[in-house]
Amino acid sequence: MSVRTTHLDKGVGGAMAALSAAAKKGLGDPVLAELVMIRASQINACAFCLDMHVDIAVKNGESVKRIALLNAWSEAGGLYSERERAALALTEAVTVLTDGFVPDEPYENAAKHFDEAELAHLIALITVINSWNRVMVSRRVEPGGYTP
Secondary structure (H helix, E strand, O other): OOOOOOOOOHHHHHHHHHHHHHHHHHHOOHHHHHHHHHHHHHHOOOHHHHHHHHHHHHHOOOOHHHHHOHHHHHHOHHHOOHHHHHHHHHHHHHHHOOOOOOOHHHHHHHHHHOOHHHHHHHHHHHHHHHHHHHHHHHHOOOOOOOOO
8 A cells, every 4th residue: 555645734624624614513413413424434434533433423322223323314204204215315325426417316305304404504504514524534544533
């Protein structure tokens, strides 16, 4: 395996952290924010971000059961609310971009559950966690280095 940089410019990291904080605050639901970040990190196989956001979710009161079943949320029946399911579907659509764009169905469904400002913050949150995932995965940053 090649040696990878561990350097992250403080200005870049600070800007990404500020965007993440603003998106979380605007969404107004810290538990849902962590579920979204965990789900994107699962898709992107980012062990560092999974480790960090699972810890934060548990500290925010999320159950281990819901975190464990998050990878199969669409099959988990009523374990997740309709609002959470809409956010998770949009997370998957934005993260994967299968057709090169976000399909209308997950976007329109999310728009039924979030007002315009919340939806904008949700999209920002999904975008920034995908950026964080790529920053960490490309450098192969291992889990366990997060300290609040």
